[in-house]
Amino acid sequence: MAxxxxxFFSRGAQLVAPELIGCTLVRTINSVRQAARIIETEAYVGPHDLASHASKGRTKRTETMFGPPGYAYVYLIYGMYHMLxxxxxxxxxxxAVLLRAALPLDNWSVDLSGPGKLARAFGVTLDDRGLDMTAxxxxxxxxxxxxxxxxxxxxxxxxxxxEWKHAPLRFLETP
DNA sequence: TATAAGATCGCCT
DNA sequence: GGCGATCTTATAC
Structure with missing residues (x-):
């Protein structure tokens, strides 16, 4: 484990997204180490990808995505849910790779079966935009x-x- | 300054 | 299975 x-993140999202499946997401919240196994991701592959916010061009909102890899791109959707x-x-x-679902580890009892829930459980908010996930x-x-x-x-x-809504860019782990 | 719409969830039937 | 919640962002006046 390393x-x-x-x-690792300096490659195309289409390559990184499937490799994140089975990896463990870790965050220390209130001095408690919380960990979960990633079981679902989606890849957003560039400005030509019409499903990506980056297809609108470089704006204040998407600035992080245009920056160097390994950082968190967080946004609010439907006024109530954060996406990590x-x-x-x-x-x-x-x-970028969207983390959509995970399974809690270490006797952590939460529901991480959707991107909104995952972000909420890990305490992700707009304040986490640009956070370095490698340090x-x-x-x-x-x-x-x-x-x-x-x-x-x-x-x-x-x-x-x-046409991009048909692109096979969602990856999930099956039992 | 105002308006429309969204990478979702949970509660209703 | 359908709908309402709720607010940031982008785009238009």
Missing amino acids: RLRRS NIVTSVEGDPQ GDFYVIKSLRDKPNIVITPRIGIDYAG
């Missing part, structure tokens, strides 16, 4: 042992994305 380094993404690729190329107390560790069984499907909730 903490994921910036070089990790920026990938290189600076100037806006790609500090919020990070991901790689599990070298198990090879998760991964299923690939189109992404969720992006009907506005035209």
